[in-house]
Amino acid sequence: MLIDWFTVGAQALNFLVLVWLLKRFLYKPILNAIDAREKGIAGQLADADAKKTEAEKEQTEFQAKNKAFDEQRTALLQKAAADAGAERGHLLDDARAEADKLRSDQAIALRNDRTRLGNEITRTAKDEVFAIARKTLTDLAGASLEERVGAVFTRRLGQMDAQAKETMAGALRAASEPALVASAFDLPAAQRATIQNALNETFSADVRLRFETAGDAICGIEFSSNGQKIGWSIEGYLTELDRKVDELLDAQPAPASSPSMAASQQKTEPAKPDPKTAPSKRPPVEVAVGAGAR
Amino acid sequence: MNLTSDQQILWQHGFVKLNGTIVTTWAMMIAMGLGSKLVTRKLKTEGAISRWQGLLEIVVTGIEKQIQDVGLNQPKKYLSFLGTLFLFVALCSLCIVIPGFRPPTGSLSTTAALALCVFVAVPLFGVRGQGLTGYLRTYTEPTVIMLPFNIISELSRTLALAVRLFGNMMSGVMIVGILLTITPFLFPIVMTALGLLTGMVQAYIFSILAAVYIAAATQVHKQAVSKAPPSG
Incomplete structure (x- = not known):
């Protein structure tokens, strides 16, 4: 099984x-x-x-x-x-x-x-x-210079034309104060007398005068009364001299601090004539008569 | 010559006896239980796992996948029964390489016991799956006339399971034993290797047939329900 x-x-x-x-x-x-x-x-x-x-x-x-x-x-x-x-x-x-x-x-x-x-x-x-x-x-x-200035001033008085002389005479008559004779230097008594006489003769009157030494203000001699002036000065010479000095200064080279400006000035401005070689233009002796004119 | 190890009586007291089949089965049980206990004692849930754990995981998941492929959608419910069937038969087949070892599955009593287990398990799983009436109704499918044929089919397939496994296992052992007396050299080794192959195939066939029977018992009613027109 x-x-x-x-x-x-x-x-x-x-x-x-x-x-x-x-x-x-x-x-x-x-x-x-x-x-x-x-x-x-x-x-x-x-x-x-x-x-x-x-x-x-x-x-x-x-x-x-x-x-x-x-x-x-x-x-x-x-x-x-x-x-x-x-x-x-x-x-x-x-x-x-x-x-x-x-x-x-x-x-x-x-x-x-x-x-x-x-x-x-x-x-x-x-x-x-x-x-x-x-x-x-x-x-x-x-x-002396004073003498010659006085002489020239006197001569100028004599050479004044009639109209100028009349104008000045009117001013003298209208003035209440003495006329002023201002000069750059002290005038000696003789010169003062000569100027007094010349003024008396010119204006046919006893002109009362007051003399002053103006120093730097006047570059010659100046006679003024009641706003009318007559005088002689070397301001013309000085102006010419001043112009030439300016030309000399302009011809100087610019300062080192601004060379570009100096260069530009030298370029733009024409060459100035040499004052030594250029012919000097001697200005005439200035004789001015007028209201406030110098 | 003893055909089966049943005839190797080691101890007998009346009806109760202790034969070679029972003793080798116990040895197999002890080996399988102790082996499982040893391997699963130090299981790792993360990182690298041991080779034995990997092997057992492959075996278990492989059985699970096979059960699922047969058509049982909840393989864990059937894993214990079907997996033990396969492992027991397969291990018995593997052990024929041990000289003098006579596998328990070479005994018709053992295969009949396994077939009886399947015979009992199929209606149990069927009743658990679809109820007693649902399961009994499967015997009258497709018509009541088929009831005796279905019963005969249930009995015959149990007999076929038992005899198929017994015949294959016993024949393999017998052939090796006979050939050892005729040609004691290379030929028995070849036949043993062939017996290993056929033993594994028989283990697979036995388990798969059992799974198919259980699946048939648990799913016929579901198919009938799915084919029925919707009520209400």
């Missing part, structure tokens, strides 16, 4: 026990381990997805911030460039105004210096002219 029924029953029971054993020690632990691992992997994948989503979000935010930063930087750069341009313009304008002011001040100072120098030259030249003339007259003609 191939089938032993006791063995069949025992084997069936053994099989059921084996089913329980394997379920207890094999299937359940293995399946639990697989489920736990799958759950862990799913958790890791979910975590990775969450991190990826977070990273993408942060990337988007970063890109947006970066873009905003670039735009802000560009705007700031443009504003800075515009501000720098405006500031540069302001600085250039300020510098230009400063330079113009300095140039103007320098021109004013130069003009003042020239004026002061011209006045000094005029005064010195007047003194020198009178000194040279006085010495020359004394050495050559044995006459």
